[in-house]
Amino acid sequence: MSHHLTEARDVRFTYPDGTRALDGVTFRIGHGESVGVIGANGAGKSTLLLLLLGVLFADSGEVRVGDVAVTKRTLPHIREHVGMVFQDPDDQLFMGTVFDDVAFGPRNLGLDEPEVARRVADALDTVGIAHLRDRAPFRLSGGEKRAAGIATVLSMEPDILVLDEPTAGLDPRARRRVIDLLRGFDHTRIVTSHDLDMVLDVCDRVIVLSAGRVAADGPAATILRDEALLAACGLELPLSLQKR
C-alpha cells in the first residue's frame, strides 16, 4: 500500500456533550516527516490524534492514511500502520509482564513466537528497558512505564508513529531517551507536546492548533521563533529561545 501520506481534509468533530473540538482541520503529512502538533490546553490536539487512529471518527471531512479513509471498516488496516502512544501509559499496559504487553500486538497479528520474541527484544532494546522484560508493568516508575508504552507500539513496527505528550512528567534522562528515540525513528512521526524544546529538537514541521483550527503550519524553526504567533495561541517560546 501507499502509506506515504497522512491527511486531514476539513475535519470537524464535536463530542456528544456538544463540545466542538475540531472545526475544519486540513493538512497533509508526507512519509518520514516529523511533525509537532502544538496548542494550548483544549486546542484539539488529543482529539486530532484519536481521529488519526480511528478511536473517534470525523463528523464531516475525512482522515486518510495512505489511500485509505479512516472508517470503522478500515480499522484493522489503519491499526497495522499507525501506532499511537497514549498520554497515560496505564492506558497501554494491562498484562502481567512487560514482555507480554509488548508481545500483545504482534501476537494479535498472528506472528509466530520466534518473530514475536524478536520484535519484543528489538522494541525493549530501543527504549532501553530490556532488563525489565519480566517485571509487572504496574510496578514500574513513571519513566519506565512510558518506555514500556512506547515499546508496545514499536513492536508493531508502524509506518506512522503518533505520540501524545510523550515527555510529560519525565525526568531529564528519560526525556532525553524519548527525544533520541524519536530522532532515530525514520518513518513518519506526529507528536503533540507542551514541551516546545523537545518539538524544536525532534520536529521539522509544526502545526499549531487553536480552538480546533489550524492557526499555522510550517517549518519548526520558523514557527517556534514566532513569539507573537505563539502568544496569540496561548503558547510561549521554547525555553532555549527565550532571552532570559
Ligand SMILES: Nc1ncnc2c1ncn2[C@@H]1O[C@H](COP(=O)(O)OP(=O)(O)O)[C@@H](O)[C@H]1O
Ligand atoms: N470526552 C470528551 N467529552 C467532551 N469534551 C471533550 C472530551 N475530550 C475533550 N473534550 C473537549 O474537546 C476540546 C479539545 O480537547 P483535546 O483534544 O483534549 O485538547 P488538547 O489535547 O489540545 O488539550 C476541549 O474543549 C475539551 O474540553
Ligand SMILES: [Mg+2]
Ligand atoms: Mg491533550
